[in-house]
Amino acid sequence: MKRIALGVQYDGAPWNGYQKQLDRHTVQDQLEIALARFARVDVATTCAGRTDTGVHALEQVVHFDTELTRDTQSWVRGVNTFLPDSIAVRWASEVAQAPAHDPHLEFHARFSARARTYHYVLYNHPVRSPLLAGKAGWTFRPLDVERMRAGAAHLIGQHDFTAFRSSQCQAKSPVKDMQSIRIERSGDAIVFTLRANAFLHHMVRNLVGSLIYVGNGRQRPEWIGELLRARDRHEAAPTFMPDGLYLAKIDYDPKWGLPQEAGSLLPWFSL
Known part of the structure; x- marks a missing residue:
């Protein structure tokens, strides 16, 4: 089993927040639908922090576990094929699984965030x-x-x-x-x-x-x-x-080696 982290960017205006709901009209719903279509198996994701209706993300971080072997760019290009224009995976990275003797050494999108x-x-x-x-x-x-x-x-x-x-x-x-x-x-x-x-x-x-x-x-x-x-x-x-x-940036320990973006720029309001 592998753990994959994704950097996800989205325009929150069309969606009812990040966390999935029964109407499936949320960012998480759309991401998991796209992951399932690419992986051909249901995929459950965990995010760094939920955002409300109308709230955007320059870089949301999520993780999921999978038995599939794909290079990181395949996860990016493949999942984006099935996402709407308002949501995009910007990067993917395989992160370490926890050894049996110490679960704290496992990356977690939410709990590993500093x-x-x-x-x-x-x-x-x-x-x-x-x-x-x-x-x-x-x-x-x-x-x-x-x-x-x-x-x-x-x-x-x-x-x-x-x-x-x-x-x-x-x-x-x-x-x-x-x-x-x-x-x-x-x-x-x-x-x-x-x-x-x-x-x-x-x-x-x-x-x-x-x-x-x-x-x-x-x-x-x-x-x-x-x-x-x-x-x-x-x-x-x-x-x-x-x-x-x-949501601009989630800070993690550099040991995870995540290829995160700067997260500090809004190109249409650069200061």
Whole structure:
């Protein structure tokens, strides 16, 4: 039995999120259908992190086990033959199976991940752009990037992020380690880049929504720290739209030798 890791990129707008559902209209459903058609046997996949309806991925990482022997480019080209235009396997890599005496030496797309990085792309202009529908969030009030950076500074480190957690979140603990947040502006585009060991359900969209309140002057930068301490979801801003959210990169130990892409570039919003 071999374990194969895949790097998968997708436009989330046409799909009901990543995780498979009964209607089979999800990224995971489409990926497993394509894998089954290529391998001619059912294949079950495990992902690094589920994404919601409308959320995109520059590089989602999944793994599956198979008895088939194929070179890595065959997995890429063969599976892509059966995928819709909005989903593509970008790379494939065979990863080590665990020895019987130590299962921790086995690669796992989710549990081997050290950190996750998300981008949120925001179009800040008085009038919405139809060309960016589904690809970027939008807010018409002018935003002060320095105020948002000051607010984001309160989020760095290990905190209880209950105030930014969906009521549907199934994570065992709301405590996460926010390692970095960058907020960069280029013309009318603002890109938030958040890196943490893990994220709660809707956490990035809830954080962005609250930082927008700071950026447009509705709240003070210190309010972000007050939200963390209050641990009350009702005190924070509403969940912001999914359109501009991109799962950008999953960090793993270099020992796995994954041929990962940079994960930091949005070519249409390069900063």
